[in-house]
Structures are given as C-alpha cells and as structure tokens.
Amino acid sequence: MNPVSGLGWAGFALFWGITALAAGVFLLRGYQLLMFLSLGRDSPRPSELIRKALAAIGHLIVQTCQFKNLRRQDRAPTGHLFMVWGFLLFVTYYFFFIIIASGFGISEVMEGNRVYAVYCWITDIAAPFVVIGAGWGLIRRYLFTPTRIKEQRTWEAALILVTVLLHPITHVGKIATQIAAGSPPAGLGIPNPPLSNAIAQLYTGSSSVAGWHTFWFWAHWGFVLFVLVIIGYTRYLHVPASIINDAVRPPKKGALSPIDLKDKTTFGAGRVDRFTQKQLLDAYACVVCGYCQDACPAHFTGKPLNPRVIIRDIKANLLKNGPLIYHKHEPVLPLIGETKPGSVHPDELWACTTCWACMEVCPVYIEHVPKIIDMRRHLVQMESNFPEELLGFFENMEQRSNPWGIAPGDRAKWATGLNVRPFEAGKTEYLFYVGCFGSFDTRSRQVTLAIARILDAAGVSWGILGRDEKCCGDSVRRLGNEYVFDVMARENLKLFQERGVTRIITECPHCFTTLKNDYAQYGARLEVSHHTEFIDRLIAEGRLKLNRTDLGRVVFHDSCYLGRHNDIYQPPRRTVAAVTGSPPIEMPRHGNRGFCCGAGGGRMWMEEKLGTRINHERVSEALKLDPQAIAVCCPYCMTMFEDGVKDRGADKKVQVLEVAEIVARALTSGQHGEAHG
Ligand code: SF4
Numbered sequence: 152m153n154p155v156s157g158l159g160w161a162g163f164a165l166f167w168g169i170t171a172l173a174a175g176v177f178l179l180r181g182y183q184l185l186m187f188l189s190l191g192r193d194s195p196r197p198s199e200l201i202r203k204a205l206a207a208i209g210h211l212i213v214q215t216c217q218f219k220n221l222r223r224q225d226r227a228p229t230g231h232l233f234m235v236w237g238f239l240l241f242v243t244y245y246f247f248f249i250i251i252a253s254g255f256g257i258s259e260v261m262e263g264n265r266v267y268a269v270y271c272w273i274t275d276i277a278a279p280f281v282v283i284g285a286g287w288g289l290i291r292r293y294l295f296t297p298t299r300i301k302e303q304r305t306w307e308a309a310l311i312l313v314t315v316l317l318h319p320i321t322h323v324g325k326i327a328t329q330i331a332a333g334s335p336p337a338g339l340g341i342p343n344p345p346l347s348n349a350i351a352q353l354y355t356g357s358s359s360v361a362g363w364h365t366f367w368f369w370a371h372w373g374f375v376l377f378v379l380v381i382i383g384y385t386r387y388l389h390v391p392a393s394i395i396n397d398a399v400r401p402p403k404k405g406a407l408s409p410i411d412l413k414d415k416t417t418f419g420a421g422r423v424d425r426f427t428q429k430q431l432l433d434a435y436a437c438v439v440c441g442y443c444q445d446a447c448p449a450h451f452t453g454k455p456l457n458p459r460v461i462i463r464d465i466k467a468n469l470l471k472n473g474p475l476i477y478h479k480h481e482p483v484l485p486l487i488g489e490t491k492p493g494s495v496h497p498d499e500l501w502a503c504t505t506c507w508a509c510m511e512v513c514p515v516y517i518e519h520v521p522k523i524i525d526m527r528r529h530l531v532q533m534e535s536n537f538p539e540e541l542l543g544f545f546e547n548m549e550q551r552s553n554p555w556g557i558a559p560g561d562r563a564k565w566a567t568g569l570n571v572r573p574f575e576a577g578k579t580e581y582l583f584y585v586g587c588f589g590s591f592d593t594r595s596r597q598v599t600l601a602i603a604r605i606l607d608a609a610g611v612s613w614g615i616l617g618r619d620e621k622c623c624g625d626s627v628r629r630l631g632n633e634y635v636f637d638v639m640a641r642e643n644l645k646l647f648q649e650r651g652v653t654r655i656i657t658e659c660p661h662c663f664t665t666l667k668n669d670y671a672q673y674g675a676r677l678e679v680s681h682h683t684e685f686i687d688r689l690i691a692e693g694r695l696k697l698n699r700t701d702l703g704r705v706v707f708h709d710s711c712y713l714g715r716h717n718d719i720y721q722p723p724r725r726t727v728a729a730v731t732g733s734p735p736i737e738m739p740r741h742g743n744r745g746f747c748c749g750a751g752g753g754r755m756w757m758e759e760k761l762g763t764r765i766n767h768e769r770v771s772e773a774l775k776l777d778p779q780a781i782a783v784c785c786p787y788c789m790t791m792f793e794d795g796v797k798d799r800g801a802d803k804k805v806q807v808l809e810v811a812e813i814v815a816r817a818l819t820s821g822q823h824g825e826a827h828g
C-alpha cells in the first residue's frame with residue numbers, strides 16, 4: 152500500500168518534487184547561515200574531532216544535556232527527552248520506510264517483513280510519549296509558565312511545539328489505515344501495534360480506507376518537510392547547531408582566548424565578525440530555554456544583564472549584519488549599543504561577575520563569559536570606555552601590581568616578626584603565592600597567617616616571594632584589559648622561571664585559576680593547588696592533627712572560581728567536616744548551582760549601582776539557615792560576606808570564617824608552627 156506509487160508517475164513527481172523543494176530551502180538557508188559563520192575569526196582547531204563528533208552523537212542519543220537540569224523542582228527536561236528520543240526513532244522511520252520504501256516504490260519489499268512490524272511497534276510506543284512531551288511543553292509555556300520562559304511565549308515557540316505534537320498523530324493515522332486495509336504491519340505474524348490497531352478499528356470496513364491512508368501519508372510527509380524548511384529560520388536550528396557545538400567545544404570550558412596584541416588594529420569584539428566562528432555557532436545553538444537567565448546572579452538582583460538575551464542579541468546582530476559584512480559593507484547594527492534586539496548594552500557587560508553559572512546550566516554548551524569578556528576587551532582597549540572607578544584600578548595594577556596602589560615593599564608585612572622564609576629553588580618545595588588580598592587586606596592577612604601556620608604544622612617546605620610577588624592579573628583580564636594582563640602574566644612567569652618555581656599553593660581561588668588555567672596558555676607547566684585542596688590532602692595523609700571543634704551550625708558558601716571554574720567542591724567541605732565532625736550545612740543554591748558573592752569578574756572594584764546587591768541576596772540565603780558561622784574559601788567572598796552580614800545586622804551572631812582559619816583554630820597544641828610567631 153503505497154500512496155506514492157498508487158498515484159502513478161504523478162505520485163513520484165509530487166513526492167520527489169516537494170522533497171527536493173524542502174531540501175533545497177533547507178540547504179540554501181544552511182549555506183547562508185554557514186556563510187555568516189565564516190565571517191567570524193578562526194576558532195582554535197578542535198583536536199580529536201572524530202572522537203568528539205561521535206561523543207556528541209552519543210550525548211544526543213543519551214540526552215545528557217537534559218539530565219543536567221532535570222531536578223525535582225523542574226521536570227521540564229523530561230518532556231524534551233520524550234520529544235528527542237521520539238524524534239530519533241521517527242527519523243529512522245522516515246529514512247527507511249518513507250524515503251526509500253515509498254519514494255522508490257518498493258514498499259512491498261521494505262514493509263513485507265517482521266522488521267517493519269517491529270519498527271511499527273517501536274514508533275507506536277514512542278508516538279504518545281512525543282505527544283505528551285509536546286503537549287506538556289505547550290501547557291507549561293502557555294498556562295503554567297515558569298519565569299525563565301515567560302518572554303518566550305512567541306508564535307515561533309507555539310509553531311514548533313504544535314508541529315512536534317501533530318506529527319506523531321499523522322504517523323499513527325498512516326499506520327492505522329494500513330492495518331485497517333490489511334496491509335503491513337498487519338498480517339506479518341506478530342500482533343499489530345496496539346495504539347495504531349485501536350485506531351484502525353475506526354476505519355475497518357470503510358470503503359474510503361485507501362483514501363484516508365493517502366491523506367495521512369501526505370499529511371505526515373508534509374509535516375516532516377515543513378519542519379525541514381523551517382529548521383534554519385526558527386529555533387529548530389538548535390538541533391543541528393548544538394550537536395556541532397558539542398563536538399567543537401574546547402576541552403576547558405570557557406577558557407578566555409588570548410588576543411593577538413601585535414595586531415594593533417583591533418582588540419576584542421566590537422563587531423559581530425570579531426567573534427570566533429565557534430562563538431557565532433553558539434548563537435545558532437541557543438534553544439532559548441532560559442536556564443542561564445535563572446542562574447544569573449546579576450539578572451536575579453535586577454541588573455540589566457541576562458545571558459539569554461546576550462546570546463539572542465548576538466544572533467540577531469549576525470543575521471542583520473551578516474549579509475552586509477559578507478558583501479564588504481559596513482554593519483548597520485552596532486554590536487555594543489542600545490538597539491534591541493541586536494545590540495548589547497555596556498551596562499549588561501559590566502554587570503557580569505564571570506561566575507559561570509550560565510555556562511554550567513546551559514544544555515547546549517554555550518559559552519557566555521568569553522563573549523562578554525571579548526566585548527569588554529573592545530570597550531577597554533579600543534574605546535577606553537569603562538566605569539570610571541576602574542581608571543584608578545587599572546593605573547594601580549600597571550604601576551604597582553596591586554589594586555590599591557600600595558607600595559610593593561608592603562607585600563610581606565604580614566610576615567613581620569614571623570619566621571617566614573623566601574622561596575629558594577632546590578631548598579623550598581612549594582611557593583606560597585599569597586596574592587594581593589592575602590598580602591594587603593587586614594582581614595585576609597589573618598587567613599594568610601592561618602595558612603602559614605597550617606603549612607608549618609604539617610611540616611611542608613614552603614616559602615614566599617615577598618616584595619617580588621606581583622598580582623596574578625585575574626581581575627585585569629576579566630575586565631578586558633588584556634594588554635596589562637599579558638604584561639603581568641609574562642613578568643610573573645619570568646620570575647617563576649628565574650626562581651625555579653614549579654609547585655604553588657594559592658590563598659585565593661582567583662589566583663589559583665589564573666596561575667593554573669590562564670598561564671597555561673603561555674605554555675606554563677605549573678602544579679598549582681588552592682590551599683583548601685592542599686589542606687584536605689594534608690589531613691588525608693595524617694599530617695595534621697586536629698582537635699574536634701564545635702562551631703555551631705556552619706553554612707558553606709562555594710567560591711565560583713574554585714567550584715564551577717575548576718570543579719573543586721568537596722575538599723573545603725571535607726576540611727570543615729574534619730574539624731567540626733559533620734559536613735557543613737548547604738544552602739539551597741550550592742555546589743555547581745552555587746550563587747555568586749558578587750565580586751568576581753572585576754566586580755570587586757566597581758560600584759554596584761544597579762539593582763539590589765548580590766552579596767545581600769546571598770547572605771540572606773545563608774542567614775535563613777540560622778548559622779553560627781559561614782565558611783568561605785576566597786578573600787573576595789570573605790569581604791562580600793562580612794559586608795553583607797554587617798548590613799543585615801547579623802555580625803554579632805554570625806561569624807564569617809575562612810576554611811583555613813577553621814583548621815588553624817583546631818590545630819593541636821603541639822602542632823602550632825613557627826609562622827604562629
Ligand atoms: S557569568 Fe554569572 S553573572 Fe555573568 S552572565 Fe553568566 S551567570 Fe550572569
């Protein structure tokens with residue numbers, strides 16, 4: 152029973168005519184979109200592309216991206232799972248049993264066996280799940296809408312869900328009418344697929360069953376071709392784009408790309424074609440799910456930044472300017488500006504704390520932060536356009552290699568009167584890289600002392616660079632001042648090389664990630680540990696003897712740069728537990744879903760003029776758990792929490808402690824090291 156051959160040569164002409172037309176529109180649009188992508192700068196060539204492509208297909212089949220966000224509070228990914236798994240099964244059906252079987256007039260051969268009957272069973276089971284998934288999607292989007300998709304109740308979203316919903320219905324109609332006419336999958340020696348069989352009862356005995364079959368067949372194939380046509384024009388585009396995006400994503404998520412400082416003509420991204428091709432592909436891959444929006448602390452506290460909107464605007468800008476740039480004309484829509492949609496406002500860019508929450512939750516591996524930094528780079532280096540409070544910060548960094556412009560001679564003041572040794576190659580094993588906060592900030596100096604005592608207590612061979620230590624350049628880089636960062640990174644690496652430094656312990660997670668990840672881009676091969684990781688190892692090796700210490704209810708706050716940036720979550724928790732006897736209490740947003748303190752990405756050095764304060768939001772979340780102590784592991788978090796706890800009037804009741812301070816307090820009396828003074 153083949154509605155194509157049943158119409159004779161006209162059937163074949165119609166089938167292949169509309170199929171070729173749809174495929175033509177699809178390919179033409181695909182070519183156009185690729186042309187726009189080609190305008191971007193070359194992305195670093197991904198290594199092991201075949202392995203990664205196979206892995207990406209595996210991820211598609213398993214739908215790892217959906218499990219990322221599947222939680223008790225949000226079961227929306229389940230609906231998507233149903234749709235994708237169903238889609239994969241139906242695509243296989245189209246290929247074998249529509250294109251080959253019907254298109255070439257060989258249905259009798261292809262469908263006259265049990266394989267076909269079994270496959271009809273499979274699609275028969277899949278069809279209701281796809282309908283449930285799409286129906287659920289429609290209900291959630293238009294009736295019980297979560298905030299993250301409130302602005303996404305568009306005709307486009309409805310069109311997509313309706314096509315997904317209707318297409319399995321047409322498939323079941325097609326199979327049911329085949330059964331009603333006694334054609335395969337009926338009569339192949341195994342029971343008919345139940346759903347199609349039930350619907351077949353409506354047609355059994357009807358004289359017009361063949362006509363109905365023809366209707367369902369063409370309706371079904373028409374739907375499929377319609378979807379093919381609209382893929383390139385709607386967010387269906389995320390399907391092919393996200394698979395490629397997965398295959399070509401860099402091994403280190405979100406690593407900032409070094410810029411060619413010798414090319415004096417342009418730095419950063421001030422035009423859409425200054426992004427890399429991979430960054431532009433990100434814009435195609437976005438499915439507008441809004442998970443990044445929900446995770447963003449800046450958006451949450453009423454700042455103008457919304458990572459979803461950033462990606463939307465980059466895409467709109469590319470689609471608008473792409474044809475012009477391709478034909479060597481000037482773009483008409485500024486990339487950084489006030490036009491919406493299509494431009495990114497500078498306030499959006501400066502509001503980002505680079506906390507990576509958006510990148511952590513994005514199901515299609517979009518990298519928001521590198522794009523934000525690239526646009527900051529353009530503003531800073533090409534336009535000298537940045538918040539005025541950063542002027543002094545940049546000057547201090549350039550001239551004195553610390554944010555406050557304090558004399559470098561004061562760097563080792565914290566060690567005055569203590570038996571702290573300078574790092575000496577061959578004699579000292581570890582460099583304790585103290586960092587600017589640990590060296591100059593009064594509160595953080597207490598943490599520095601605590602770390603020094605712990606290292607001594609465990610008998611670690613360590614030393615410092617003292618006045619020769621320079622800032623690692625973390626904030627400078629995240630603020631887009633790549634030129635100054637480049638100078639700082641090269642100077643530091645030269646110093647490390649001259650002094651024979653290869654193993655480093657840092658106090659600050661920002662120094663940690665900069666020395667470990669950013670400096671690796673300069674070819675550095677350093678073994679870098681954050682102090683919480685290092686202390687955790689010392690405890691595991693039995694090198695620290697700790698008294699059990701009761702600190703009351705201890706709530707733990709994850710540092711974004713230790714957690715999401717480096718996937719280190721357990722060492723600080725284990726360390727607190729080793730002292731208090733029980734794991735710290737978790738806030739609702741913790742681990743890789745932790746909520747930023749508000750100071751990363753250079754925000755530490757800027758006024759927070761828009762929206763409410765991020766640290767207030769986070770401190771309120773912690774205070775709801777009625778803690779006696781809040782444990783942190785980053786000097787920025789320490790500052791933000793101490794300020795927030797004071798602002799909330801809780802400083803008499805709640806102490807903010809660094810993990811190292813908790814450990815230092817618990818050192819047994821025989822273990823107080825020399826650095827104790
Ligand atoms: S990095 Fe953090 S602050 Fe920046 S856009 Fe992403 S979620 Fe928002």
Ligand code: SF4
Pocket residue numbers: 436437438439440441442443444458459462509512513514515516517
């Ligand atoms: S960027 Fe990622 S998380 Fe954000 S809306 Fe797009 S697909 Fe969703």
